[in-house]
Amino acid sequence: MENNKYKLDVWPAFIHAKCPRCRRGDMFANKMYGFQGQVMHKTCSHCGLVYEREPGYFYVAMFVSYAFNVAEMVTIAVAISVLTGSHNPWLYVTIILAFAVILSPFNFRYSRVILLYWLTPGLHYHPEMSQDKTN
Template structure:
């Protein structure tokens, strides 16, 4: 009798910050909004993938984080304009900077997840690595 295969969709693995190769191991040790900060695992606990592909690998995630910040700020500026109709620059600055600070942990985490899942050439999902390990 064959054991059922573990299936996890790409979007679910991305949203839950799981390993891009097996979609089972966690990328982060800590939660997104913990006081001690976000800490990543060095390797996948399930398939052993080394997350930092080369020294300085996650510096590229800063560009993804920048893109997320710009998208959030532009969206907020349009929303403030539509909802309030105000031309007071301090209203925009206060709301946009407040939301940018509040979303900084989200941007940090998902810029790294985005880098591993979508922006790393040669790193793909391998369904055979999702299976439970033999005992």
């Protein structure tokens, strides 16, 4: 029964970029799309987890972001080909670059979330840390 609860709780926490250890604290200080840029908290406001596990830790997130970009660009190129049948390279370049710019905040945020949730050894969900703090 506990295993099913774990599976149900992980996706809303992941989508809303909550702390991977307690699933309560926010990882980012602002919205994904805005004029302030993306500001990531240094620690979880609920359990105190330090998000940057070591100096330069988030450089690894660039590889995840690269995989996102490749998948998005291939998907968009196939969609352009199927929908328009055009062989004009400038059409492909223009649309693909526009989508790359539009999706860059998404890629930035979720590459870091994926890195913390699934690609960091030893970082797991602790249900006891999800409970409300008592003084």
